[in-house]
Amino acid sequence: MLFERTKARNDFVKANWGIMRQKDIAAKLGCSPTLVNMIGYEMDLVKSRKSSAEVRSQYCSIENVRKMAKLFKMGQKIKLKIRFTHGAYINIGCNKYRTVRGTVADKTEWLVVVQRENSRESFKYIDFCVGDVQVI
Structure with a gap:
């Protein structure tokens, strides 16, 4: 069965990207962690997760x-x-x-x-x- 990418699934990935592990997101969506990683890469979520300087500046004055x-x-x-x-x-x-x-x-x-x-x-x-x- 082919995985159908919908707006709701993309929104779920975006909303849970920094909260859940990729394999947990994949289990909820019924796809592979590689596909979740690919979706995150296409939405530029991979870059935002690795930018610790931005995260630190948001939470620490x-x-x-x-x-x-x-x-x-x-x-x-x-x-x-x-x-x-x-x-x-x-x-x-x-x-x-x-x-x-x-x-x-x-x-x-x-x-x-x-x-x-x-x-x-x-x-x-x-x-x-x-x-x-x-x-x-």
């Missing part, structure tokens, strides 16, 4: 970033939960995390540096605002 910076104090013990954003874990709806424990070693206007056991790692305040990094 500079005032919020500065408020986040005030939450950290030098020498503070901290435990962070970081969402994977590279490789196979880039998919929206991914719940893969890693944990970092350490002490706040330095802070600047835009990031905080955490001293781990044998290394240092820096985190942008905007990542805390967006939810990519959480304080536990």
Whole structure:
């Protein structure tokens, strides 16, 4: 049976593009995830999903970033939960995390540096605002 593309199906893809996974959209429509990806590409949804700078600017003002910076104090013990954003874990709806424990070693206007056991790692305040990094 041939998949019939209608305005309602295209609107469903557009409305759920950033919310649902492609294979879940495909299951609801009764087509393949490849076809959903192709429909998204034709509607320029693929570009909008990968533009994290636009998403971050919509949800985080500079005032919020500065408020986040005030939450950290030098020498503070901290435990962070970081969402994977590279490789196979880039998919929206991914719940893969890693944990970092350490002490706040330095802070600047835009990031905080955490001293781990044998290394240092820096985190942008905007990542805390967006939810990519959480304080536990």
